[in-house]
Amino acid sequence: MNLLFLGTSAGVPTKQRNVTGIALRESKGKGWYLIDCGEGTQHQVLRTKLTFNSLKAILITHVHGDHCYGLPGILASAGMNGRKAPLTIVAPAGIKAWLEATCETTQLGLPFALEFVASDDLPSVEFANMAVATFRLSHRVACYAYAFTEKNVDAALDIEKLTQKGIPRGPLWGQLKQGFDIEFAGELLKSADYLIFKNKPRKVVIAGDNDRPELLIDACAGAQVLVHEATYTQEMAQKAIEVGHSYAKLVADFAESVTLPNLVLTHFSPRYQFNPQASPSIEDIRKEAQSAYSGVLYLARDFLEFTLDKSGHFSEVASE
Amino acid sequence: MNLLFLGTSAGVPTKQRNVTGIALRESKGKGWYLIDCGEGTQHQVLRTKLTFNSLKAILITHVHGDHCYGLPGILASAGMNGRKAPLTIVAPAGIKAWLEATCETTQLGLPFALEFVASDDLPSVEFANMAVATFRLSHRVACYAYAFTEKNVDAALDIEKLTQKGIPRGPLWGQLKQGFDIEFAGELLKSADYLIFKNKPRKVVIAGDNDRPELLIDACAGAQVLVHEATYTQEMAQKAIEVGHSYAKLVADFAESVTLPNLVLTHFSPRYQFNPQASPSIEDIRKEAQSAYSGVLYLARDFLEFTLDKSGHFSEVASE
Numbered sequence: 191m192n193l194l195f196l197g198t199s200a201g202v203p204t205k206q207r208n209v210t211g212i213a214l215r216e217s218k219g220k221g222w223y224l225i226d227c228g229e230g231t232q233h234q235v236l237r238t239k240l241t242f243n244s245l246k247a248i249l250i251t252h253v254h255g256d257h258c259y260g261l262p263g264i265l266a267s268a269g270m271n272g273r274k275a276p277l278t279i280v281a282p283a284g285i286k287a288w289l290e291a292t293c294e295t296t297q298l299g300l301p302f303a304l305e306f307v308a309s310d311d312l313p314s315v316e317f318a319n320m321a322v323a324t325f326r327l328s329h330r331v332a333c334y335a336y337a338f339t340e341k342n343v344d345a346a347l348d349i350e351k352l353t354q355k356g357i358p359r360g361p362l363w364g365q366l367k368q369g370f371d372i373e374f375a376g377e378l379l380k381s382a383d384y385l386i387f388k389n390k391p392r393k394v395v396i397a398g399d400n401d402r403p404e405l406l407i408d409a410c411a412g413a414q415v416l417v418h419e420a421t422y423t424q425e426m427a428q429k430a431i432e433v434g435h436s437y438a439k440l441v442a443d444f445a446e447s448v449t450l451p452n453l454v455l456t457h458f459s460p461r462y463q464f465n466p467q468a469s470p471s472i473e474d475i476r477k478e479a480q481s482a483y484s485g486v487l488y489l490a491r492d493f494l495e496f497t498l499d500k501s502g503h504f505s506e507v508a509s510e
Numbered sequence: 511m512n513l514l515f516l517g518t519s520a521g522v523p524t525k526q527r528n529v530t531g532i533a534l535r536e537s538k539g540k541g542w543y544l545i546d547c548g549e550g551t552q553h554q555v556l557r558t559k560l561t562f563n564s565l566k567a568i569l570i571t572h573v574h575g576d577h578c579y580g581l582p583g584i585l586a587s588a589g590m591n592g593r594k595a596p597l598t599i600v601a602p603a604g605i606k607a608w609l610e611a612t613c614e615t616t617q618l619g620l621p622f623a624l625e626f627v628a629s630d631d632l633p634s635v636e637f638a639n640m641a642v643a644t645f646r647l648s649h650r651v652a653c654y655a656y657a658f659t660e661k662n663v664d665a666a667l668d669i670e671k672l673t674q675k676g677i678p679r680g681p682l683w684g685q686l687k688q689g690f691d692i693e694f695a696g697e698l699l700k701s702a703d704y705l706i707f708k709n710k711p712r713k714v715v716i717a718g719d720n721d722r723p724e725l726l727i728d729a730c731a732g733a734q735v736l737v738h739e740a741t742y743t744q745e746m747a748q749k750a751i752e753v754g755h756s757y758a759k760l761v762a763d764f765a766e767s768v769t770l771p772n773l774v775l776t777h778f779s780p781r782y783q784f785n786p787q788a789s790p791s792i793e794d795i796r797k798e799a800q801s802a803y804s805g806v807l808y809l810a811r812d813f814l815e816f817t818l819d820k821s822g823h824f825s826e827v828a829s830e
Binding site: 229285 | 521522523524525528548549550552553556557573574575576578579580582583586587590591604605607608611612615616617618650651
């Protein structure tokens with residue numbers, strides 16, 4: 191499972207950072223999910239190996255423009271690139287009507303269907319290889335976090351149990367191993383009951399804008415990674431609360447309280463400069479978070495990619 | 511008067527070319543006009559010396575997404591950059607309602623007023639230093655060309671006429687020279703009647719998508735420069751006509767027929783590759799146009815800048 195940051199700036203793009211867009215790639219194949227789609231996200235995708243045809247779903251955390259103004263363009267380009275497969279869009283109320291109005295005004299006919307799921311219903315959405323749960327956050331508008339948990343985790347057959355049950359070695363074992371339930375001696379046997387999972391399923395929580403990280407306690411249970419905004423440092427705490435954002439220490443304190451293994455901060459205000467010698471810089475955000483959090487801390491930047499391996503180990507992918 | 515290309519690709523962005531956006535800068539000061547605003551135009555602006563505060567107006571040629579999806583984001587960023595001055599938007603019907611719906615859905619409050627002018631009324635819009643006339647084109651949707659003619663052209667006083675009229679040398683001469691009409695001996699005297707213009711006013715025509723260049727005959731009268739799409743070469747003529755676009759020879763033939771001094775082609779289909787060794791490449795478009803047009807031909811690319819000097823001489827600005 192890989193995380194690739196396509197945009198890490200808050201509100202407006204800068205020369206070094208685009209507005210929000212995060213790609214989550216499945217561990218098998220090329221399938222990926224796009225979480226938020228600020229303007230220019232399709233341009234960032236062009237600079238990666240991701241393709242519009244292998245995009246499984248777009249999930250929008252909230253309606254602010256820096257998280258959704260890239261939607262019409264990425265859909266138009268996917269269409270012009272020949273996409274035919276339906277695309278799921280999980281988004282707060284408003285996005286569906288706005289996209290429909292945009293298609294009508296700009297005479298955009300898409301050659302694939304859009305399947306909308308309203309985030310406001312806190313849906314659990316199941317994809318072939320991924321289950322997504324939705325959690326409510328606190329911001330100026332309705333805003334959500336999406337927790338991605340992999341399905342079809344590698345497992346070994348529980349030979350002892352299979353033998354006890356008298357299931358003969360052969361095709362039935364194979365079906366159970368591949369995750370299919372079977373009928374045996376007039377009984378429905380569930381695949382999961384005859385498998386021993388080697389590892390916990392991988393789980394990544396990606397949160398939208400939020401001034402109350404503690405809302406993510408349930409979401410973070412069993413998660414190896416939380417991606418959360420840290421728009422400011424504590425020095426700007428008053429401004430942060432006014433505009434519904436977090437500062438580094440607030441997120442770090444929460445992550446520490448739930449003993450989260452890996453925390454990735456993103457969505458930095460342009461006031462924090464990219465150059466670590468400048469003041470204030472992104473390094474100020476890092477220092478503040480580091481002082482409160484004893485897990486592994488990362489600060490996102492555009493095109494930074496991470497991998498979460500089967501065993502739950504999370505690490506940076508060396509850039510090419 | 512300077513022309514700076516911010517995007518020169520048709521339909522979708524490529525790694526080398528963004529979708530349409532053209533900046534026209536006034537000869538005096540920092541004022542500029544943005545013609546079309548595809549997604550990512552604000553990102554391109556960040557890479558130039560243009561500022562959101564000195565933007566005088568945005569003019570949209572038509573409602574297709576590759577010409578307008580960057581509008582909400584550029585307005586949001588201008589607001590976050592502190593712009594307070596009203597902004598004129600000249601655009602076809604639909605854009606106003608769409609922008610208003612976008613602002614409402616995405617809770618975008620702008621700290622400056624938008625003043626909409628409907629292109630469909632073929633308006634002549636007067637700015638302090640520029641007069642803009644609108645011309646109807648032929649495309650799949652209502653589409654327009656904008657002709658920019660500079661005002662306040664350098665001029666000398668007509669001393670003979672002033673003396674004949676008995677106007678005393680002094681402040682009145684100064685006012686006439688600066689373009690102000692005056693009252694003298696109970697009569698209103700127009701500044702333009704007492705000035706000798708050294709040069710023809712500079713005039714640049716910027717056309718949107720169009721499959722009938724001959725519609726620009728009137729627009730091109732007295733123009734030094736026409737910017738026109740050449741999405742395809744003649745090999746793709748049938749496709750071009752189907753989708754309402756021009757191919758190189760069609761535009762070149764027209765430019766030749768009106769003895770246009772300078773032609774800039776842009777809005778190239780991504781099928782024409784940037785690499786001149788590839789096939790088909792942008793160079794195929796150049797060759798086809800060159801064979802039919804004896805004026806000065808340019809092919810636009812992103813960040814290519816041109817200057818049109820007082821005397822009407824048009825040339826590339828050396829990049830830094």
